[in-house]
Amino acid sequence: MSVVGVAIPSGVATAATTWNNGDVFAAVSNGSYKVYDNNGVFKQTISDGRGGFTTGCAFNPTGTRLYTTNFSQNLVEAYDNNDPHAILQTINTTGSGTAANESVVFAADGSFYVGHAGGNNKLTHYNAAGTSSTEYSPATESRGTDWVDLSSDQQTIFYTSEGSHVKRFNVAASTQLTDFNTIALTGVAYALRLLPPGNGTGGLLVADTSDIVRLNGAGAVMQTYSIPGEASWFALNLDPNGTSFWSGNFNTGNFYRFNINTGAKELGPINAAGSFQLFGLCLKGELTAAVSNITLTPATATNPTGTNHTVTATVTTNGLPAPGVLVSFSITAGPDTGVGGTCSTDPTCHTDTNGQVSFTYTNNGSPGPDTIQACFTDSAGVKQCATATKTWIVVEQKITATGINVSATEGTAFVGQPVAKIVDPDPSSTAAEYTASIDWGDASSSPGTVTGPMGGPFTVSGDHMYSEEGSKTVTVTIKDPDTPSNGATTMSTATIADAALSAKCAIASPFIPQTYTGPTATFSDASSTGTLSDFSATINWGDGNTSPADGNPVTIAGGPGNAPYTVSGTHTYSSTGPVTVTTNISDVGKSTAKATCAETVFAFATNKGAAFVVGDLTVPPANLSLNAYFWGSQWDQMNPMSGPGPSPSAMKGFAGFEDNSFGLPPPVCGNHWSTDTGNSTPPPPGPLPAFMGVIVSSNVTQSGSVITGDIKDVVIVKTNPGYAPNPGSPGTGTIVGFLCTS
Numbered sequence: 217m218s219v220v221g222v223a224i225p226s227g228v229a230t231a232a233t234t235w236n237n238g239d240v241f242a243a244v245s246n247g248s249y250k251v252y253d254n255n256g257v258f259k260q261t262i263s264d265g266r267g268g269f270t271t272g273c274a275f276n277p278t279g280t281r282l283y284t285t286n287f288s289q290n291l292v293e294a295y296d297n298n299d300p301h302a303i304l305q306t307i308n309t310t311g312s313g314t315a316a317n318e319s320v321v322f323a324a325d326g327s328f329y330v331g332h333a334g335g336n337n338k339l340t341h342y343n344a345a346g347t348s349s350t351e352y353s354p355a356t357e358s359r360g361t362d363w364v365d366l367s368s369d370q371q372t373i374f375y376t377s378e379g380s381h382v383k384r385f386n387v388a389a390s391t392q393l394t395d396f397n398t399i400a401l402t403g404v405a406y407a408l409r410l411l412p413p414g415n416g417t418g419g420l421l422v423a424d425t426s427d428i429v430r431l432n433g434a435g436a437v438m439q440t441y442s443i444p445g446e447a448s449w450f451a452l453n454l455d456p457n458g459t460s461f462w463s464g465n466f467n468t469g470n471f472y473r474f475n476i477n478t479g480a481k482e483l484g485p486i487n488a489a490g491s492f493q494l495f496g497l498c499l500k501g502e503l504t505a506a507v508s509n510i511t512l513t514p515a516t517a518t519n520p521t522g523t524n525h526t527v528t529a530t531v532t533t534n535g536l537p538a539p540g541v542l543v544s545f546s547i548t549a550g551p552d553t554g555v556g557g558t559c560s561t562d563p564t565c566h567t568d569t570n571g572q573v574s575f576t577y578t579n580n581g582s583p584g585p586d587t588i589q590a591c592f593t594d595s596a597g598v599k600q601c602a603t604a605t606k607t608w609i610v611v612e613q614k615i616t617a618t619g620i621n622v623s624a625t626e627g628t629a630f631v632g633q634p635v636a637k638i639v640d641p642d643p644s645s646t647a648a649e650y651t652a653s654i655d656w657g658d659a660s661s662s663p664g665t666v667t668g669p670m671g672g673p674f675t676v677s678g679d680h681m682y683s684e685e686g687s688k689t690v691t692v693t694i695k696d697p698d699t700p701s702n703g704a705t706t707m708s709t710a711t712i713a714d715a716a717l718s719a720k721c722a723i724a725s726p727f728i729p730q731t732y733t734g735p736t737a738t739f740s741d742a743s744s745t746g747t748l749s750d751f752s753a754t755i756n757w758g759d760g761n762t763s764p765a766d767g768n769p770v771t772i773a774g775g776p777g778n779a780p781y782t783v784s785g786t787h788t789y790s791s792t793g794p795v796t797v798t799t800n801i802s803d804v805g806k807s808t809a810k811a812t813c814a815e816t817v818f819a820f821a822t823n824k825g826a827a828f829v830v831g832d833l834t835v836p837p838a839n840l841s842l843n844a845y846f847w848g849s850q851w852d853q854m855n856p857m858s859g860p861g862p863s864p865s866a867m868k869g870f871a872g873f874e875d876n877s878f879g880l881p882p883p884v885c886g887n888h889w890s891t892d893t894g895n896s897t898p899p900p901p902g903p904l905p906a907f908m909g910v911i912v913s914s915n916v917t918q919s920g921s922v923i924t925g926d927i928k929d930v931v932i933v934k935t936n937p938g939y940a941p942n943p944g945s946p947g948t949g950t951i952v953g954f955l956c957t958s
Contacts, residue, residue, distance in 0.1 A: 537571030619708030627743030715743030859915025
């Protein structure tokens with residue numbers, strides 16, 4: 217048995233943020249995607265406010281829009297890349313009868329393809345404006361054209377159909393091709409991505425339920441990836457770094473980053489959602505057939521005036537070198553604006569087999585920064601450019617140095633902190649020529665480390681920890697052992713702040729009982745010198761009551777130093793429904809932190825834990841309607857189950873038995889319940905709790921006058937009005953989440 221605490225949220229939760237290359241977008245249902253940076257740190261949630269399952273997504277080739285899929289409503293929604301990331305376009309992809317759009321992939325010309333898992337299962341091609349141009353009917357297996365990827369030839373679609381093969385279809389000829397793998401996979405194939413060069417010859421990755429499979433160019437399994445305890449791999453996409461991929465498990469809601477070649481786990485688990493909610497991953501800058509790029513190195517450099525400078529442009533398509541591409545170079549700003557130069561290794565400025573071409577020009581003797589631009593035109597006719605900066609300086613003999621201010625926190629050690637910058641006009645100078653010592657201003661000193669490229673600039677860095685907040689003067693003494701006269705001294709300011717507190721919600725589930733006792737927040741102190749007695753806390757329970765003012769104690773445990781601390785309390789709510797539990801923490805140095813928990817208070821049908829029951833085929837993932845019929849004369853007809861045999865007609869939905877002697881309260885996933893037939897055991901008179909715990913059963917049987925069933929899950933139902941304790945007045949509601957599953 218496992219308790220999952222999965223919420224099906226409503227509304228939109230967002231925070232202002234910038235989307236960067238490598239950011240991960242996780243489809244977490246309820247019309248929402250969670251955004252993480254490339255290190256797996258949560259950034260924000262975006263939502264269309266419509267609800268429903270979300271699956272695949274992709275950025276257009278220019279990176280200006282994120283195209284998402286609302287699987288439940290068969291919509292593609294385009295979010296603005298710019299904050300606040302508004303929905304700029306909503307596209308209904310039903311067409312001639314498709315349903316359940318599951319994936320979207322872009323072509324190099326900005327058009328895109330949408331795969332559908334339901335309806336007539338067709339693959340639809342849209343132009344860059346989002347207008348449907350063509351519908352295709354590829355062959356399918358268990359579902360439709362679920363997950364699709366486009367070959368670099370811009371014609372061949374690789375796709376899965378929840379079967380055991382990676383299938384192929386040519387959209388130019390509207391022709392079905394042979395399956396990519398002739399030997400069937402062992403699981404159910406879901407999301408896939410082609411590996412470089414993007415035409416199948418380099419193989420591909422596919423999420424195959426129990427593990428992730430890498431197929432070689434012949435379609436044979438050459439490598440598998442797995443994590444112990446994760447056996448429902450569904451989502452998959454490539455990282456822009458070209459060496460990694462991401463994959464997600466819909467059963468646990470976890471996702472990970474793997475190294476393609478070694479198979480090593482690089483990041484994870486990162487929990488994005490609860491069970492049966494994580495059904496898609498995409499990345500900004502992901503490597504697809506639509507991606508071409510140019511870089512210019514070195515990005516910055518400093519040379520003496522009157523000398524030559526060389527930059528190298530590298531052009532890639534799908535992360536691989538692009539040979540034979542014409543690159544134009546120009547000086548667009550600075551003392552050498554308009555000056556020409558020469559290309560090598562190809563004098564016509566076409567890239568070589570490594571996708572590279574170099575450009576060299578000579579400074580006219582004037583100092584200042586030049587802006588160098590390199591451009592090419594990609595296959596979609598879009599001009600792609602990169603810039604570099606060259607700074608020309610007049611050579612002088614003596615070094616110069618400037619101090620760098622330091623920002624620190626009491627009790628927190630810092631390593632490699634820059635404290636001074638050295639500029640040596642000699643282009644052949646090296647960092648090894650210099651030594652440095654640092655006086656930290658608190659009666660302590662240490663050697664400095666000098667680093668930097670040939671010719672500089674060089675940076676002096678050091679390691680230290682301040683024990684108290686305040687302001688100190690940092691003095692750096694720089695020496696050249698070979699030339700004692702060529703030294704420098706810098707002074708800068710170290711500002712030491714009171715150690716910050718950081719806190720987060722510690723309530724494990726989005727659903728809490730009317731009487732809750734347990735943790736509400738965990739927090740950490742940035743200072744390594746903190747102790748338990750430094751802290752105090754209050755808990756606002758979200759219903760007008762605050763502890764300890766209400767007489768209930770608030771406890772803090774943990775520490776000392778940076779170690780996590782836990783705030784706990786107890787409270788009894790007078791009613792059920794949404795609340796926000798806010799924990800405020802303070803320390804003696806006046807630092808504060810706050811943790812909020814969005815919770816829904818629930819109760820069972822009676823205060824002894826007796827509960828109503830629904831069939832397991834009426835709840836997700838078997839049924840996505842979220843409608844619950846938990847009491848009434850038609851209970852057996854309205855609650856189909858996966859277990860053998862029909863449910864007894866004498867069962868009306870209430871699992872109460874005399875004084876509730878079947879081992880509860882409360883109902884526990886993995887146990888069983890018993891009850892009398894009909895309404896022999898009177899159900900509660902009503903009104904019912906607004907948010908009520910309801911048992912999910914997969915098998916209900918009757919022996920004489922006793923009806924029994926299993927407790928497969930417990931869901932939270934928002935009850936509708938109209939209930940009465942007679943079977944003629946049905947009890948209904950909407951499922952808003954899972955309390956536990958078995």
